[in-house]
Amino acid sequence: MAIDAEALSAGPPLRRARLSLSGLLWRRPWLKALALLTPPLAAFLIVYIGSLVALFVASFWTINSFTATLEHTWTLANYRLIFSSAQPYLHVAGLTLKVAALVTLVDIVLALPLAYFMARLASRRTRALLFVMVLLPLWSSYLVRIYAWQEILAHDGVINWALNGIGLPDTNLAYSNWAVGIVFAYVWLPFVVLPVYAALERIPSSYLEASADLGARSFKTLRSVILPLALPGIVAGSIFAFSLTLGDYITPLLVGGTHSDFIGIEVYRSIGSSNVPFAAAFAAIPMLIMGVYLLIARRLGAFEAI
Amino acid sequence: MSRIRKRHALAVVVLAAAVGALVVSAARIQAGNAATGVVTKIGKGEGRLNLVEWPYYSDKSFAKPFERQTGCIIHRKDAGTSGDMFSAMHANGGGGGGQWDLVSASGDASLRLIYAHDVKPIDIHLIPSWKDFIPVFKSPAHNTVNGQHYGVSVQWGPNTLIYNTKKVKPAPANWNLIYSKKYKGHVTIPNNPIQIADAALYLMKKKPSLGIKDPYELTQAQLTATVNLLKQQKPVLKRFWNYAPDEITSFKNGDVWLGAGWPYQTLQLQANKFPAKEIVPVPTTGWADTWMLASKAPHPNCALMWMKYVTTPKVEARQAYVFGETPVNPKACPYMNKIQKGLCNDYHLNEPGSYFKQIKFWKTPIPQCGWTKKQSCMDYNAWVQAWAQVTG
Numbered sequence: 001m002a003i004d005a006e007a008l009s010a011g012p013p014l015r016r017a018r019l020s021l022s023g024l025l026w027r028r029p030w031l032k033a034l035a036l037l038t039p040p041l042a043a044f045l046i047v048y049i050g051s052l053v054a055l056f057v058a059s060f061w062t063i064n065s066f067t068a069t070l071e072h073t074w075t076l077a078n079y080r081l082i083f084s085s086a087q088p089y090l091h092v093a094g095l096t097l098k099v100a101a102l103v104t105l106v107d108i109v110l111a112l113p114l115a116y117f118m119a120r121l122a123s124r125r126t127r128a129l130l131f132v133m134v135l136l137p138l139w140s141s142y143l144v145r146i147y148a149w150q151e152i153l154a155h156d157g158v159i160n161w162a163l164n165g166i167g168l169p170d171t172n173l174a175y176s177n178w179a180v181g182i183v184f185a186y187v188w189l190p191f192v193v194l195p196v197y198a199a200l201e202r203i204p205s206s207y208l209e210a211s212a213d214l215g216a217r218s219f220k221t222l223r224s225v226i227l228p229l230a231l232p233g234i235v236a237g238s239i240f241a242f243s244l245t246l247g248d249y250i251t252p253l254l255v256g257g258t259h260s261d262f263i264g265i266e267v268y269r270s271i272g273s274s275n276v277p278f279a280a281a282f283a284a285i286p287m288l289i290m291g292v293y294l295l296i297a298r299r300l301g302a303f304e305a306i
Numbered sequence: 307m308s309r310i311r312k313r314h315a316l317a318v319v320v321l322a323a324a325v326g327a328l329v330v331s332a333a334r335i336q337a338g339n340a341a342t343g344v345v346t347k348i349g350k351g352e353g354r355l356n357l358v359e360w361p362y363y364s365d366k367s368f369a370k371p372f373e374r375q376t377g378c379i380i381h382r383k384d385a386g387t388s389g390d391m392f393s394a395m396h397a398n399g400g401g402g403g404g405q406w407d408l409v410s411a412s413g414d415a416s417l418r419l420i421y422a423h424d425v426k427p428i429d430i431h432l433i434p435s436w437k438d439f440i441p442v443f444k445s446p447a448h449n450t451v452n453g454q455h456y457g458v459s460v461q462w463g464p465n466t467l468i469y470n471t472k473k474v475k476p477a478p479a480n481w482n483l484i485y486s487k488k489y490k491g492h493v494t495i496p497n498n499p500i501q502i503a504d505a506a507l508y509l510m511k512k513k514p515s516l517g518i519k520d521p522y523e524l525t526q527a528q529l530t531a532t533v534n535l536l537k538q539q540k541p542v543l544k545r546f547w548n549y550a551p552d553e554i555t556s557f558k559n560g561d562v563w564l565g566a567g568w569p570y571q572t573l574q575l576q577a578n579k580f581p582a583k584e585i586v587p588v589p590t591t592g593w594a595d596t597w598m599l600a601s602k603a604p605h606p607n608c609a610l611m612w613m614k615y616v617t618t619p620k621v622e623a624r625q626a627y628v629f630g631e632t633p634v635n636p637k638a639c640p641y642m643n644k645i646q647k648g649l650c651n652d653y654h655l656n657e658p659g660s661y662f663k664q665i666k667f668w669k670t671p672i673p674q675c676g677w678t679k680k681q682s683c684m685d686y687n688a689w690v691q692a693w694a695q696v697t698g
Contacts, residue, residue: 065687066672068396068422087691088698154559172491174561175545254552258543261698272389273499273690274396274422 052287059280068274078281089266093285096263099177100245103184107192107241108234110185115197115233116226134193142187146254149183150174153255175257183251188244192237199233200226235302242293246286344454345606346429348614352605355612356381358394358402359410360595364612365628368621376615378608386549388415388498395424395600402600407609409600410460412593413448413668414500418686420449420456421672425598427454432610435617435635442662443634447676448669449596457598458613461622461631464592464654464665465504466584468572469564470557480587481508483564485535490542494556494565497546499686499693500668504566504591505539506532507666511589521591521666523675523683529692536696546697557582568593569653570630586654588664594634626653 025032059078062071082089118130137145152158153173160170173179203226211221227234249264256262263286270279297303355378357364369380383406385391392415395402401424402409411419419425430436436444436458443459450456467478474489484493485508495501506521509532518528544562547553554574556562567584575582597613599606615621622633623641632653633642639650650656675683684692 065685066421068392068418069400081691086695088695092698150555151559154555154561156558156560174559175556253548257545258540258697261694266694266698269389269690269694271393272387273686274393274418275687275690 055280055283058277059284061277063275063277070277078278081278082281082285088261089282092261092266093263095177095259095261096246096286097289099181099184099262100242103181103188103245104192104238104241106181106185107189108196108238110189111192111196111237112230112234115193115200118193119197119200134190137187138190143250145187146183146251149179149186150255153179153182175255175260177257177260179255179257180252180260180262183255184241184245184248187251188241191240191244195233195236195240196230197233199230199236203229231300232302232304235297235300239290239293239297243286243290246289344427344429345610346432348432348610349607351376351378351608351611353377353608354379354381354605355608356383356402356405356407356605357410357612358383358385358391358406358408360385360391360629362629363410363595363625364616365625367628368616368624372612372615376608376611378605378611388412388500391415392418392424395419396422399602400424401426401602404602404604406600407603407605408457408597408612410595411457411598412595413446414498414593414670416448416456416596416598417451417670417672419598420451423601425456426601426603427456428458428599428610428613430455430458433458433614433617435614435619435622435637438619438637439617439634440636440662441659442667443594446594446667446669448594448667449598457596458617459634460595460597460616461625461629461633462592462594462667463569463631464586464590465566466569466572466586466590467564468553468557468567468575468582468584470562471581471583473563477583478564478585478587481590484566485539485542487542489563491544492561492563493542494545494547494553494562494567495539495543496553496566497548497697499689500591501566502529502532502536502689502692502696503666503668505535507589507591509535520676522669522671524671525675525682526684529684529688533692533695540696568630573630588661590665591668592665593668595631623649626655 025035058070060074060076062073062075062077063069064071081087082093114130114134118127122130150157154160155170155172155174157174159173163169163171173182207225207229208221211225216224247264249262249268252260252262252265253268256265263282267279267282270276270282357380359382361384364380364382373379383394385394388411391409391411395406395409395411396419397403398405400422409419409425411425416425439459443462445453445455446459449459467481467484469478471477473492474483481504483489484495495504502524503521506518506524506528509516509528510518510521513531516528516531518524524532545556547556547565547567550568550571551574553562553565553567553571556565557571557575558578558580569584572582572584597616599609599613603609616625617635619633619635619637620641622635622638623645625631626633626638626642627645627649632655636655639655642649642653642655654661671684671686671689673681673683673685675681
């Protein structure tokens with residue numbers, strides 16, 4: 001201790017200041033925590049929460065339809081317009097919700113067996129290969145993949161070409177809500193596979209053996225052991241697929257048909273006519289839906305393992 | 307422990323206050339407005355020119371010589387739709403945000419930009435070619451308000467009916483086909499509120515009892531009738547196209563056989579050896595683009611030099627060829643024919659004055675009705691909502 005004290009007083013001023021700072025941080029641990037947490041917390045509050053608050057506040061303003069300037073008078077007009085029966089906005093929200101739920105369901109059904117195979121059955125090499133295949137699409141632009149789907153689903157596209165080849169009639173998939181659903185299910189699939197895989201991989205083999213030893217058949221093991229333990233992963237994946245669908249506008253814009261107005265498109269269009277307050281009000285709907293969704297997920301115990 | 311928590315709570319409160327302050331100050335900036343002043347002389351170039359434009363609107367083939375001549379180096383922001391264009395100019399406090407100098411606004415955005423004070427008037431006599439323009443483009447309603455010119459007209463084009471010559475037989479003669487069931491499920495129209503005007507123009511002739519005088523100046527009753535027509539048309543459609551290349555794709559892939567579009571798309575299809583042709587059924591709607599000066603333009607001299615440059619006959623001809631549209635300056639005609647034989651005729655630049663009376667050029671709907679002198683017309687916001695009723 002004596003040597004330390006000597007070093008403290010004898011060193012050059014900069015070094016002394018550094019040592020006294022570290023001493024202070026050691027004596028007051030909360031100061032250290034504060035220094036460490038302030039930058040990420042500030043980013044979180046200002047960039048993340050701040051923009052959400054700004055959005056919510058703006059949704060109660062309106063614009064002058066002549067000059068497109070913001071008018072800072074508090075009004076519920078934007079929300080009233082959304083719920084007005086003359087406008088199709090509620091229908092749009094309902095359609096978006098329906099497609100998002102279906103896409104999520106399809107992705108879970110596709111992801112579960114794939115993730116199970118990858119986590120528990122595949123050899124190390126096969127697993128690596130499958131991982132590459134799941135992640136490969138994410139290396140290319142999302143826009144390019146949607147345009148590729150345009151070509152696949154088109155009237156003179158790959159699907160109809162293959163169907164005609166085996167003597168079947170054309171499908172009419174291009175520019176429809178089916179096309180939108182298929183493309184959504186495709187682009188979000190990696191985001192569902194990965195968390196489900198992570199959850200399945202964490203289940204100890206001994207649990208499955210114990211289940212078998214106690215006489216459970218494979219279906220019973222799946223239902224009573226694997227699925228409950230994989231639930232946090234499934235819910236995490238579903239949050240990705242569901243929320244990404246709720247907010248997207250590019251997919252319906254490019255592959256949608258004449259009945260493919262989604263929440264994202266209405267928001268995009270409002271920004272284009274400079275009606276930011278209305279866009280903000282409309283954007284509050286997916287936030288509300290996600291809130292309800294997360295509450296239900298919590299009820300199901302999805303967050304207990306986190 | 308509780309002291310630590312309290313201090314943390316304090317930090318959170320401080321941060322929340324900072325967020326609040328940010329929100330409020332951002333709102334203040336939004337509310338600000340730019341002063342306007344008309345420049346009467348082109349000064350020394352600022353060395354830079356920032357454009358918000360349709361993709362390739364300032365094509366390098368004629369932009370490079372300009373940069374060499376003036377030293378104004380061009381920086382571009384592409385806008386895919388009129389909405390994108392308007393929001394780019396209106397962002398960051400409006401007037402181009404102090405970042406953009408010029409915007410190549412079409413008629414469905416230009417009046418909005420004027421009334422939002424995002425663009426400012428210019429002294430039109432600084433543009434020598436202006437006196438040669440086709441008369442309708444000298445002081446058109448979509449860029450000239452109360453005798454003030456908010457920029458200079460640059461190019462125009464009619465909205466055309468494009469069709470697949472192998473599938474659509476006999477060739478269409480007017481707009482009726484896109485409202486009829488004959489090619490059900492193979493028709494496309496633009497996803498743009500201004501498309502309401504096309505339907506209104508159709509109703510002008512079909513249902514004179516509605517009393518539509520101008521397809522861009524509709525009363526509530528006329529707008530409702532037009533929206534009803536568009537709703538009836540919906541089952542006939544395959545899709546609404548959003549970006550110009552999308553319509554080309556839909557034709558090429560066999561999903562769409564006929565639709566409303568622009569000469570640019572027909573040219574692209576024909577360049578790809580696709581059996582597409584277009585007609586310009588009259589009367590029709592059309593668009594005209596204006597280079598408009600941002601009210602907070604940081605490089606006004608370069609901007610005015612650009613306006614002067616792009617309206618000269620040779621550059622007009624070049625741009626028409628590259629972009630697939632028609633010059634406003636008829637002196638471009640011989641230069642067009644030099645680039646490609648018959649180009650001037652193909653693009654209708656040598657039409658008589660009566661031809662232009664048949665084309666109703668895009669203009670932003672405003673409450674002021676020219677034909678009744680009353681504030682009884684539906685404004686652009688109402689059109690946007692009406693369009694949502696069609697597409698939703």
